[in-house]
Amino acid sequence: MSRVEKYKKKKKNKRKKIVLFIFIIIIMACIGYLCYYLYDNFKTKEQINLNEVNVDLNETANEIKEPIQKTERMLQLEELQKENDDIVAWLEIEGTNINYPILQAEDNDFYLNHNYKKETVSTGSLFLDKDFDVVNGSDNYLIYGHRNKNGLMFEDLFKYSQEQFYNAHKRIKFTTTKEDVEYEVLAVFYSRVYYKSEKNVFRYYFFVNAENEAEYDEYVNNCKKASIYDTGVTAEYGDQLITLSTCEYSQKDGRFVVVYKKVD
Numbered sequence: 001m002s003r004v005e006k007y008k009k010k011k012k013n014k015r016k017k018i019v020l021f022i023f024i025i026i027i028m029a030c031i032g033y034l035c036y037y038l039y040d041n042f043k044t045k046e047q048i049n050l051n052e053v054n055v056d057l058n059e060t061a062n063e064i065k066e067p068i069q070k071t072e073r074m075l076q077l078e079e080l081q082k083e084n085d086d087i088v089a090w091l092e093i094e095g096t097n098i099n100y101p102i103l104q105a106e107d108n109d110f111y112l113n114h115n116y117k118k119e120t121v122s123t124g125s126l127f128l129d130k131d132f133d134v135v136n137g138s139d140n141y142l143i144y145g146h147r148n149k150n151g152l153m154f155e156d157l158f159k160y161s162q163e164q165f166y167n168a169h170k171r172i173k174f175t176t177t178k179e180d181v182e183y184e185v186l187a188v189f190y191s192r193v194y195y196k197s198e199k200n201v202f203r204y205y206f207f208v209n210a211e212n213e214a215e216y217d218e219y220v221n222n223c224k225k226a227s228i229y230d231t232g233v234t235a236e237y238g239d240q241l242i243t244l245s246t247c248e249y250s251q252k253d254g255r256f257v258v259v260y261k262k263v264d
Contacts, residue, residue, distance in 0.1 A: 071180040077101075078177050084116055088134045091126060091143070092173040095165065096156035102143060104128040112146070123148045131208055134176050139209045139216060140241040147246055154246035160188045160258050163229045170231075172260060174242060183242050183260035186233045189226035193253040202226060204243060204257060213237040223259045235261045 073090065080087050080101060089102040103111045103125045111127035113120055126145040132138045145154030159165040171182045194201045202222045210216035216237045224234065235241060240262035248254035 070177075071175075073173075073175045073180045074177055077175055080116075081177070084118065086111075086118075087116060088128055088176065089141075090173075090175040092175075093156070093169065094172075095169045096159060097151050098126075098154065098156055100126050100153070102126050102128055104130065104132075104134070106130060108144070123153050126153065129205075129208075135178075137240075140207050140219070140243055142205060142208070142243045142245065145244070145246050154244065157244055157246050157258060158256060160185070161228065161256070166229070166231070171263065172242075174262075182263045183240075184233055184263050185231050185258060186220070186235060186241070186261045187223035187227035187231065187257075187259045189223065189228055189257050190248055190250075191226065191255045191257055192248075192251055193255065204259075205245065205255075207243075210237070233261060 077087070077090055080090075084103075086103045086105055087101045088104045090100070091102055092099045101116050103116060104127055105111055108127070108130050111125040113122060113124050115121045115125055123146050126143055128134065129142040129144065132141050134141060145157070147153065147155045147158075149155070159169075166185055166188065171184050174181055174183055191202065191204060193205070194203055204219070204223065207219045210219065216235075220235045220241075224230075242260040242262075244258045244260075246256050248256040
């Protein structure tokens with residue numbers, strides 16, 4: 001074998017080793033990603049069930065004298081807050097996988113990728129916008145959540161895009177340490193995050209507290225006008241509202257929104 005042939009063979013073998021090395025790296029990266037994906041999904045699905053939180057109702061009743069009669073769900077929520085005081089409420093929507101604690105941090109970034117245990121997960125948590133106040137009250141509670149192809153977080157919120165689903169699930173349960181109540185659907189609509197330069201658009205995500213009745217009515221009317229079907233429900237100044245918001249991919253920065261009114 002000539003020197004040239006030996007050189008070519010050596011070069012060819014070197015290329016094979018490089019290709020093999022790259023292939024091994026890719027395989028290892030794929031295995032690593034798969035392990036992370038499975039772990040991440042496990043952590044996401046490992047959501048606590050409110051009904052599994054044990055409270056001694058008799059002991060609680062003897063120790064605490066409250067101005068209001070607390071339900072078991074309210075007491076269970078208080079127990080959860082001992083683990084993480086960022087938990088401000090609990091949301092449950094029958095007919096969906098939405099049965100989660102609502103978190104609130106000092107910013108709107110932390111719970112985009114952390115669960116209620118403050119562990120890092122890609123799906124994050126359902127969380128209340130930092131500018132809204134469950135404790136002292138806001139006219140509206142704006143709650144965000146990711147979508148997840150496994151049906152977790154706010155993926156099932158899209159069931160409300162079908163009026164048939166709405167007709168069978170008009171109410172949701174919302175629990176805080178102050179009340180355990182139901183809300184009814186007021187409006188369902190598609191929206192998006194608008195550019196600052198855009199005028200005369202409905203930025204639903206800016207509504208926290210109305211300065212007056214006219215401002216409150218404007219928000220309600222805009223929700224009703226944007227709704228993809230008529231729920232027959234409206235709200236009057238002073239009625240508590242909840243706005244659930246998640247991403248919608250038919251347009252850039254799209255959003256899918258469901259607005260509810262507290263049932264007296």
